[in-house]
Amino acid sequence: MSSFFFIIRNMAAWGVVFATSLIMWSAFSHKSPPWFIVITGLGAIAWAMVSAFSHVRRVRLITDRTDSTSFASRHRRRFELPLEADAAFDLVDATIRELPYVESCESSRPNLRVRARVKRMDPYMSSKKGAKEMMGSSGAIRNQVLATVTPGSGTCSVMVICEPEGGAWVDWFLVDDGTNLENMEAISRAITRRTSELRRTEQESAQQTATEKELTVAKLSLLHAQVEPHFLYNTLASAQYLTRSDPARADQMLGHLITYLRRSLPRTEDALSTIGDELERAVAYLEILKIRMGERLDMQVQVPDNLKTVPMPAMMLQTLVENAIKHGLEPVTGGGTVWVLARETDGKVAVTVADDGRGFHDASAGTGIGLKNVRERLKLAYGDAASFAIVANFPKGVAATITVPARGPSGGANA
Template sequence: MIASLWFCLRILIAWVLALVALGIVWAHVFGDPGTVFALLVIGSLVMAAVNTASHLHRVKLVAGRLDHDSLASRQRRQIELPLDAGQAFALVESVITGLPRVTDVESSPGSLQLRAKLGRVDPYNMSPPSRWNPRSWLTVKRNQVSATVTPGQGTSSVTLLFEPEAGAWVDLLMADEGSNHENAEAVSRALSRRVAEQRRDERESAARTEAEKELSVARLNLLHAQVEPHFLYNTLANAQVLTRTDPERADRMLGHLIQYLRSSLPGIDQSVSTLGQELERVQAYLEILRIRMGARLALQIDVPESLHDVALPSMALQTLVENAIKHGLEPKPGGGTIWLLARESDGLVNLTVADDGQGFGGTSSGTGIGLKNLRERLRLTCGPEAAFALVSNFPSGAAATLTLPRANTVPPVVPRLPELPHAS
């Protein structure tokens, strides 16, 4: 209430002082003011009173209160945005240029400043003031807004100024009927809404990413679970047969199986392994096969130790070796050789498992569940840079190559189980 009375009193005093000064000038120029001047004074005071009352009513409707800040014709807003300076400036520019009746936009992204003009209208009929309205002869036709973005640490501070397109002197005589307060609140609301929408989109995107990640992990674990039992079932079945025909070889096979499990069980819940761990596991696996195949199986390994920390799907190398033996060497009379080769080039590691077995002319085309699972696990584990290729080897056999990103590494240290007694 006090703010409203002071606002009215201030404008009326300013008008009285202005009319007194005008009367003095009138007396020096035209002589005694007389009736015409008195009518001018009365009309001016009535116009000032009407403008002041309209301003109070409009501000009360817009702001819901009457105080010093809401009654002022010049409004200032300081808004913190959780964006970097470039994003904050683009957001502010988008909001201001989206205001109704905006004209003469001056945007300077380099200096993070923006200015614009906003045409005024009669708030009750949404049209420019009539030229026959005496108040429109003195009123300011446009407002203006200026914005400055100040960069911060991960945030930006936006300073917004809303004011009449005139000097400060006009505030003593005319009010803006709450138009600048309305513009200030509109921009503040729009910025808050835009930031809230952006944060909501980010949360939804993060939720989708997390859901996709969980789905990928679940699929990866399922695929991994399909691979691991395959070898164990075959080995135990062979050991069962050997216990009846050759107990000594069965004993050695079970011993190597224990060594294999010792290297595998600490990482049984891990979907990612290292090339070094996979080599250790494959060597234990091949020792088991040597018992069954004897001299029909030869192995040559050429893998630099510097590549032992390269990450790849768990059991991936063994899957390739199993395919080479099952579809290449076992059906071939006299067996053959398996080569394990690894080379690094242009940030990628090429890991090849080759054999000189029957190749694609045998009973399998290399499109079984093992290789299908391997392709899917490779995509989920190592990303889009990883690849798998299966081609014919020369002069016979097949060659399977995994292409892995060199930067994709995991710690090479794996905990060990306590030594187990050798089976007897």
């Protein structure tokens, strides 16, 4: 029924123009219009009927809807996208620019608007060189696309309008053979496809991040489980020896070992430690080595009390201290000093472990797995808000610094 009224409406519009022309001819010339004018008018009405019928048939091929909105030459559609305004604007702009037969496209990012002119191609005529532009009165009119992005909270709304150039009166006399509806359907499909691709990419990225996190947690659990077996055996052997020669020092060593082991118990998967807890373990570790190494090892700890409650991933400080001993001081005959420092600047806390040992040297270089693990865990826990740097110490040795936000991770996953 809607298609019938659409055809009748177009014929009536041309009929009114024809009747008005006849009346004006008779009023000014006082004669009946010549036969060729009458035939031309009737031919125009017949042409309007055929064009409208062809338009209806093609619209039915494009879409299953057969209401008055589908048969119109102007279409408006709203899309709700789960994107920020800038991302939605880029998506819509790229979608419109990729429409077939776009003549020009103007986009304004500050205003979040895109406007494009599209050639009106004849959907029925084609040649070996490709599709042809519409001829006659329909070919003289171009189609246009206007898209406006309205920002929201975490989402945005996109209004897309596809219409012919010219005023609304054009719609009463000329049809677009469904070309604007075809453009609207193409834009709708492209926006849906691009949004799905973005969601799939985000899901894959989130899955990859979750996998990396699980891998890092597994490495951390393995690190907790190992607790340096040689260190544990050597400490117990030293304590056994001291129980016979120096019971007081043996008792002191076992006390430090208990503190070290207590702080080395695995935490829950996402639980952060604190600088104070990590410092207690590192000091216990150094005190044990100091008893074993004697005057070859000295340590300096400068960590303000107010920074000991700052959240920090577990085992990171311990990794840096162990590296300072293993790669810095142990290869040196005379030993040296390990410094553990902490300072706060601009809302961030830098924890530094430095030594005056061998420094960067091929013979003392390790596999780098521990430092790589530190970087990966910082990335997972803090994103770009944390950093890790290792440089040469002056006049000799190495200084490694972990910088974390004083308030802990904000919205990121805890390592």
